[in-house]
Amino acid sequence: MEPILLSRRGLLVSFALGATFGGRPGMAQTGRSLDANEVDSFLAIGGDGAVTIYTSKVDVGTGVATAICQMAAEELGIPMARFSVVQGDTALTPDHGGTGGSSGVPRGGVHIRQAAATAREALLNMAAERLKRPAAELTLADGRVQPGGITEASLIGGKRLALKIDPKAPLKEPAEYTVVGKPFLRPDVPAKCTGRQTYIQDFSVPGMLHGRVVRPPGLQAKLLSVDESSIRGIPDVRVVRIESFLGVVAKDEWAAIRAARELKAQWSDWRELPGSDGLERFVREGEVGREQTIVNRGDAASALQANGAKQLSATYYWPFQSHASLGPSCAVADVREEGTTTIWTSSQGPHNLRKFLAKMFGIPAEKMRVVFVQGAGSYGRNGNDDAAADALLLSRAVKQPVRVQWMREDEHGWDPKGPAQLLDVKGALDAEGRIAAWQTEMWIPGGPSGAPALVGPEAAGIPQGRGQSAGQMTQNGDPPYRAEHVRVLARTLKDTPLRLSNLRAPGKIGNVFAVESFTDELAAAAGIDALEFRLRGLSDARAIAVLQKAAEMIGWQKRPSPNREKAGTGMWFGRGMAYVHYKQAENHVAIAMEVMVDRANGKIVVRRVTCAHDCGLIVNPDGLRNQVEGNILQTLSRTLHEEVQFDQSRVTSVDWAGYPILRFNEAPAIEVALIDKLELPPLGAGEAASAPVAAALGNAVFDATGVRLRKVPFTREHVLAEV
Template structure:
């Protein structure tokens, strides 16, 4: 028997008494040899390609526990429940045995940022393959131990039955199982028909704790010896601290430490209200140099079109080859304002500097691996000295202030070694300083034939960045820019067309003979921006699907039939047809003030399909838009947890309604003025319509990301329904009563 030392990455496990044991397993080696014969380093599924060791994903304990490790994190999308279902099915164990560790930079496989609807396409196949290979190894170990053939074994909750009554169990074999080996990719996962959990309506594993009020969110953490921190933000983005007398604040009750580093100011106190009071005193005492440089929220669309782009990208260039000239050309321009994440719970983190020099941070960041490296850069320490552990937050999809809270907590904790420091932003801080979803302008033009069919389609978009996540660089952390030795923000990148940032879903899925998309990518940022749910897809789909409706009406063709004329993708056609059927499109009767609309997209043109149909009522006297009912049809490939997919579609639909009806970040030439729920209203429960979600299951097909699939189709469906109800086309959101009334009386 050989004891294999733990790797540096998991060295802390050794202190906890966990060791890895191994002995030669001829059959297991045979799997590796077979893979080697097929070619060096076989391509492995999903995120297993970059985390190739089985032990990166699974541990089997002699105590009957199965530990699943994943780098993706839970944001409310249900990913941890889904991968647990997959793990339990492939291993043939009861799902209650599976314990999950997620988003811990000291333990989990590095799966990068949890974003872009990539969790199911990338994490789920890796978990499936890892579990399938571990099951195969255990069966081969049982065969070797009992002297029976490896064929014909069955497993029920870890109990193994083989030929001629042979018996074994995972748990008795666990001490001899070495998972410090690379996966081979040679083991075929189960037939979907044999799954017990996958494809079934399975309740989310995190719901019981949330329903019973357990402290599950980072905002609720209260470790022993906890101190509380607050930061003092500048009055504007580019303000510089010119003077600050800290003496009065340092004498206030409960104050442990005032931290000043350049223009960064913070305070640590015994109690939260003491930290808030001291921060207010520091803010009142601070003197700042303030710059007036913003184009204002009313002037942003002109600014976008006049500012020279850093890069002009030919996202798609497909000129029409021959044929008759277009008989008519139609044009329209659409506008998206800045949107907040609007997290109900403001961002928070808890950090502690240990005696070993390791800064441990509990955070709800979606990018724990990159954020830990960015914080290490900010602190000037080796990246091994910062450990991030994901804890759920009442947050959002996208890059809100979770990473900033982690960085600020670390800056404050560094000043009080050995004591955990909790930092949580005020509502005003969260609203005014979070990175918003970028404002955009989208110009569309189409040349059509005598029947209204599109011959030449041109889309040109103008956008600032949609991605300024930490990305392992301190300059993307807000407070790092205000330090005495500030970190410069790196120049943002578009991420690569066609499916990433500004031009996400800018290429329509429809089949047009001529199809051109031009992206004007502007790296100047009047206000702070980054990733919100769907990135550029919301605005691009809003424009594409609104324009398709305008073209259909100009041609005198039903909007659904017009789309189907131009769409060859059979799965796209299926979701449109399913949404129309469920909505009762063909039976719908027109009423005064009522309208219907449809919107469709395949997210990023590589992920989940979604079509949304809405019925609205518009009060023409006051301009109020009420969504009467909503229907969505979705195809996410092989469904692991149908209830989870429905939740994602419904949640995205409701958020998109909120964006399109109510949300817009306002700012003057100096500062953001949307600083609370009055100045930045969101959809309330009274505004939410009945929502019906129908799913198309495709067993055995690849898993398709779902979390952002409903954003664009919903906004477009709403615009189309309002146009149907009023005869007036609104191309700029939000559709507030004031804006709609003005449009109807213009």
């Protein structure tokens, strides 16, 4: 078997040969320790002074691998240029969690930083013994012990430290940082800009066949019959049928594509979806599986009905959305007759995928290896895990390695989706125009009933565990502003029309859309400027700082909304803002934006976006900025354009025409202010800045037009209907 080493230096994709399956539990096939408590599991210093980091956190284009190296390089005093990373290989990397929930830096990076700090202490002690000087007088820099200049490689190179990670090993003082906080360039970018990066879509192994899966016309339709003569003219194709799982494999990829397209099959009629039109009603009236009180402070019900208070209520809706990865999901599987299985995938959770597939297919976990290979951006669990199961099913059937790449209609039609959200919000203002009471009730499609975990095995009749979770959907349903009486109630439905998955900032974007839009509704009802209204309800200095900074950058002029001065010639002009304290515990982010709305055609033009972002300690400011910008643009896309359409049988928005995303000519100018907190732990940045975007946009549109958009997406038709 061949481990793939994705070098941080970006150019090298090397294959170490000769590793075999088996071995002691807790040891990799290579003899590496996989114990997540051991320093050696996470880092190795070679005889040449090069450092290899091993992590289950994978870099899907977020720059997390670079940030993790910076954190380790800082503690070890070894230059960044000597680092490389092995990511998400179940045979080589310890499992310290999958990739998601913005956990790469705050959990993965912090864990590896502690391993590096433990190693530093050990190296200093070794040097002290050799140099006959107290360790306290020695430091590590440029790969050497100072003073004296002996190399770290000469102390430990090629050998194991054999140490547990010491949670008390002292960390370098932030004031002395020379690597953390610097905008190191990502080493993967040169290969990506010259067509030399090996993506999973480009990956191959000897003897590999190309597979495609033929999906039914109804999500859970049964396969009745297949007419193999319909593809007789296509060379070297085999049809694989396992119950209702239907696939083709061929030596030539184009042959597999044509065969999958042209193969005639009869399917049962299946029409059990509610359809995306009228989904709001389905969500509101669906059977509730679990009701949770998320927040219950004071007595919101009574306070909302108190005499004299000004009361408002509104309903917000967020639709089903797709990860819509630009590169359809892909995987290569090699199921060997001697009982070993290898999967190459860009799954964000290779270790969990192995557990899941091993159990499902009855393969002992130590006989299965899952290896991460860079893929197209996924933003959560897209179709990659499904593609891995598809490839496994086909490889097992034909006894050869098989590569499966989904087609565009597979990706849009069959990736598990970010769920719809329906929120009823009620609020009351006191006589001074402050929030007296607040209530949020949310409805979220749930599972697992009717929600197969992976589509291929489901069709093949292989029993599976629970359906996929959509992630932490209920956070940020309460306002971050002072209010005595607050209640947040979450109702998770027993069922979901479409399979669920975590899609970037699960639930938080929709919840903050409702909470921060409604905050503006209250401010407008009180006749108070939106910034002023927020500041009056805040006491946290970090919250106040980001709001003031975003407002200052956009040139915020204090006045109540809506804007009384319209821009000329049929365009309305407005500005809006929104704030989030992510998960009520993490990043502070404020976003402000300027929009123009064309009253003739309903088109929203976002002109400028400003963002102030505080995620504690900043590891790589350029990587962070790239993530913040991406959060803003992707969420503008989700807010302006995106809604999964489906009929009674299947998803019908299966290409970029049916499921449009943001384009170049809609890209606004973006200014990001990063607030660095050297004394605080680093938080993740893959999600938080996405949370306030939709609300800031809705608030700007209200300021421009006086019309409140409470339903996403803000398409031209939707805007025209409202104004």
